[in-house]
Amino acid sequence: MNFRSLTVFALLAASAALADDSPQNAARYRHVVMEGVGDHMKASALVVKGEVGRTADLKAHAKAMNDAAQYFDQLFPKGSGPDVVPKSNALPKIWEDWEGFVKANETFKKASADFLAATESGEMEKIKPAFGALGKSCGGCHDTYRKDEEH
Numbered sequence: 177m178n179f180r181s182l183t184v185f186a187l188l189a190a191s192a193a194l195a196d197d198s199p200q201n202a203a204r205y206r207h208v209v210m211e212g213v214g215d216h217m218k219a220s221a222l223v224v225k226g227e228v229g230r231t232a233d234l235k236a237h238a239k240a241m242n243d244a245a246q247y248f249d250q251l252f253p254k255g256s257g258p259d260v261v262p263k264s265n266a267l268p269k270i271w272e273d274w275e276g277f278v279k280a281n282e283t284f285k286k287a288s289a290d291f292l293a294a295t296e297s298g299e300m301e302k303i304k305p306a307f308g309a310l311g312k313s314c315g316g317c318h319d320t321y322r323k324d325e326e327h
């Protein structure tokens with residue numbers, strides 16, 4: 177490595193270290209990631225219900241959700257709850273019952289991996305139940321750890 181590329185590398189490392197991981201930014205970031213996962217679910221639903229004939233795309237949606245599942249729980253650092261970030265819908269129970277929260281995320285990891293495997297088979301009779309189970313895994317966490325949004 178020459179001196180110039182070393183300098184660039186050092187600068188990049190420094191700016192990463194200086195990232196402003198304030199509770200507000202952590203909550204904003206998880207909101208965006210959650211919405212992304214939500215959109216992959218919505219896109220998948222259009223295909224699974226047969227409203228769009230793009231079955232081959234399901235694998236990409238499943239992969240994106242399963243990738244997110246791997247780091248989901250890390251999006252909830254201590255001190256980023258509604259006491260500090262009032263507009264967050266995260267319930268304090270997440271941090272009071274961290275083990276249960278991680279377990280809910282394990283269920284999501286497994287369900288998204290199963291959905292990914294089903295999409296790889298390309299068989300709708302496998303895809304449909306796996307998609308249903310995946311949806312339940314989202315609800316399983318939301319029911320306990322997310323505030324009901326007033327609609």
Ligand code: HEC
Pocket residue numbers: 203206207208210211213214215217241248263264265266267277280281284310311313314315317318321322323
């Ligand atoms: C391990 C727990 C957990 C799992 C699993 C989970 N969520 Fe969430 N989700 C949350 C929490 C907590 C919030 C509220 C975050 C906040 O407001 O700070 C949330 C918020 C959301 C939101 C609203 C955006 C927001 O930040 O308020 C959407 C959309 C969403 N989730 C979709 C999904 C979908 C779709 C799945 C499954 C594919 C899923 N979630 C799985 C815990 C989870």
